Amino acid sequence: xxxxxxxxxxxxxxxxxxxxxxxxxxxxxxxxxxxxxxxxxxxxxxxxxxxxxxxxxxxxxxxxxxxxxxxxxxxxxxxxxxxxxxxxxxxxxxxxxxxxxxxxxxxxxxxxxxxxxxxxxx
Amino acid sequence: xxxxxxxxxxxxxxxxxxxxxxxxxxxxxxxxxxxxxxxxxxxxxxxxxxxxxxxxxxxxxxxxxxxxxxxxxxxxxxxxxxxxxxxxxxxxxxxxxxxxxxxxxxxxxxxxxxxxxxxxxxxxxxxxxxxxxxxxxxxxxxxxxxxxxxxxxxxxxxxxxxxxxxxxxxxxxxxxxxxxxxxxxxxxxxxxxxxxxxxxxxxxxxxxxxxxxxxxxxxxxxxxxxxxxxxxxxxxxxxxxxxxxxxxxxxxxxxxxxxxxxxxxxxxxxxxxxxxxxxxxxxxxxxxxxxxxxxxxxxxxxxxxxxxxxxxxxxxxxxxxxxxxxxxxxxxxxxxxxxxxxxxxxxxxxxxxxxxxxxxxxxxxxxxxxxxxxxxxxxxxxxxxxxxxxxxxxxxxxxxxxxxxxxxxxxxxxxxxxxxxxxxxxxxxxxxxxxxxxxx
Numbered sequence: 001x002x003x004x005x006x007x008x009x010x011x012x013x014x015x016x017x018x019x020x021x022x023x024x025x026x027x028x029x030x031x032x033x034x035x036x037x038x039x040x041x042x043x044x045x046x047x048x049x050x051x052x053x054x055x056x057x058x059x060x061x062x063x064x065x066x067x068x069x070x071x072x073x074x075x076x077x078x079x080x081x082x083x084x085x086x087x088x089x090x091x092x093x094x095x096x097x098x099x100x101x102x103x104x105x106x107x108x109x110x111x112x113x114x115x116x117x118x119x120x121x122x
Numbered sequence: 123x124x125x126x127x128x129x130x131x132x133x134x135x136x137x138x139x140x141x142x143x144x145x146x147x148x149x150x151x152x153x154x155x156x157x158x159x160x161x162x163x164x165x166x167x168x169x170x171x172x173x174x175x176x177x178x179x180x181x182x183x184x185x186x187x188x189x190x191x192x193x194x195x196x197x198x199x200x201x202x203x204x205x206x207x208x209x210x211x212x213x214x215x216x217x218x219x220x221x222x223x224x225x226x227x228x229x230x231x232x233x234x235x236x237x238x239x240x241x242x243x244x245x246x247x248x249x250x251x252x253x254x255x256x257x258x259x260x261x262x263x264x265x266x267x268x269x270x271x272x273x274x275x276x277x278x279x280x281x282x283x284x285x286x287x288x289x290x291x292x293x294x295x296x297x298x299x300x301x302x303x304x305x306x307x308x309x310x311x312x313x314x315x316x317x318x319x320x321x322x323x324x325x326x327x328x329x330x331x332x333x334x335x336x337x338x339x340x341x342x343x344x345x346x347x348x349x350x351x352x353x354x355x356x357x358x359x360x361x362x363x364x365x366x367x368x369x370x371x372x373x374x375x376x377x378x379x380x381x382x383x384x385x386x387x388x389x390x391x392x393x394x395x396x397x398x399x400x401x402x403x404x405x406x407x408x409x410x411x412x413x414x415x416x417x418x419x420x421x422x423x424x425x426x427x428x429x430x431x432x433x434x435x436x437x438x439x440x441x442x443x444x445x446x447x448x449x450x451x452x453x454x455x456x457x458x459x460x461x462x463x464x465x466x467x468x469x470x471x472x473x474x475x476x477x478x479x480x481x482x483x484x485x486x487x488x489x490x491x492x493x494x495x496x497x498x499x500x501x502x503x504x505x506x507x508x509x510x511x512x513x514x515x516x517x518x519x520x521x522x523x524x525x526x527x528x529x530x531x532x533x534x535x536x537x538x539x540x541x542x543x544x545x546x547x548x549x550x551x552x553x554x555x556x557x558x559x560x561x562x
Contacts, residue, residue, distance in 0.1 A: 011266045011269075011270060013274065013295040013298065013299055014266065014270045014273065016274075016291070016292075016295065017270060017273035017274050017277060018273070020277055020288060021273070021277060024282070055262060084261070084262050084265035084266055085262070088555070089555060105265050105266065106265065106268045106269040106272045106273070107269065107272075108272075109273055109276045109277065
């Protein structure tokens with residue numbers, strides 16, 4: 001069965017590129033630019049993987065990650081955080097909140113695919 | 123603060139170094155051996171004439187024997203030692219070290235000073251990278267555009283065939299992001315070019331006002347003379363380069379003028395001579411709010427403070443959000459350029475208890491551990507209404523305390539400038555790791 005990934009990213013051109021490379025890699029890709037709206041659907045119908053931007057308008061990536069880890073249905077959901085902020089403090093905070101993997105932008109497509117593959121055996 | 127004890131110790135160390143007996147040196151300078159013995163054991167003060175004679179007999183400069191010069195060396199060596207994790211049992215012999223090896227002590231003190239200066243640069247740059255909102259947003263915008271271009275270009279150059287519709291879409295995205303990248307880069311370069319007008323960058327109106335007041339020594343003579351034309355006072359001031367900074371400067375001039383009118387210079391300095399640094403007594407005597415007296419004291423001419431036996435004073439004012447809206451730094455008590463300060467400053471605690479005056483002794487964490495006596499109070503600004511919002515300004519006066527000076531009854535609270543650069547790792551109020559400490 002096709003695995004499903006939710007990409008929460010407010011930069012449309014980045015999420016479009018992610019949608020393309022992941023789709024081509026066999027994933028069913030859903031994209032949301034609105035973290036608050038995405039949170040509702042996450043617990044109702046959890047994907048197999050969440051790719052999460054840190055800097056989002058309104059609810060930021062840390063807030064979303066905190067909620068994801070609080071819900072029973074998504075407590076163990078693999079989460080890949082992609083961020084333009086590569087500061088150690090952000091990485092430490094993401095790890096404290098239970099992120100599975102942390103990657104900084106700009107990223108190589110091949111690295112994203114390899115990381116995703118490691119996180120969820122497709 | 124006089125420390126004759128150090129002078130006596132140094133005289134003894136120098137005499138021993140030259141292999142002179144106490145009686146020989148006493149004879150050479152024309153005093154009795156017993157009197158020299160008392161001096162060397164720090165039980166008698168040394169007159170300037172005798173100090174000169176002793177220096178001549180010991181073939182050193184008088185400076186090498188008096189406290190002022192060696193005090194700096196001792197403080198520098200002590201600061202360096204406090205950074206070390208090595209066994210510091212020898213720290214108690216620091217006088218002997220600086221007395222016997224003044225050259226090495228000077229090297230150590232200078233190195234320590236350089237480390238501290240470099241740390242301040244790191245702190246400033248880190249503050250800027252971390253908290254300057256414009257810089258943060260500009261860099262985020264550029265990195266996002268670069269990410270999109272890189273990822274999209276990589277897709278297009280892949281060997282796998284890309285559907286023509288997707289190709290067209292990706293080409294359009296690359297054109298968009300390239301334009302965005304170019305605009306972002308130009309804006310960033312312009313911003314950094316402007317910022318280079320100052321060593322650390324004048325990034326905001328508040329900083330322009332600070333630079334202006336710093337040049338003036340935080341003192342505006344027109345205010346003391348009652349000739350206040352705020353509009354005229356801000357014209358032609360090179361630091362006040364923007365309309366925003368001039369408007370801000372006018373607000374402060376108006377506020378300081380009101381403070382000066384309520385607390386005239388001559389009367390205040392006379393009262394200060396009597397009370398010393400006692401804002402509560404001064405506020406009662408002049409029947410003015412506590413925060414007004416704090417502002418006024420910090421902006422008195424340094425000559426007035428010196429005449430009253432006081433050092434230059436620092437002042438920090440923040441609004442209800444904790445954002446600093448006025449800063450006057452004081453030696454050793456660092457104030458972050460961006461973002462919040464140390465949560466343990468009474469400045470922030472005052473916000474929780476408006477109109478209640480606070481008094482705390484603070485000690486800077488790590489390093490030299492300098493102590494400061496601080497007073498703080500928060501008060502409403504603007505007109506109060508029954509149902510409208512209440513805006514507060516908290517004001518904190520910072521007075522350096524002499525080493526070993528008074529006001530030691532209270533246990534000092536260890537504080538930093540901001541968590542990023544604070545060495546107090548186990549602080550209850552820490553909000554992020556420190557960059558200056560290994561493992562932070």
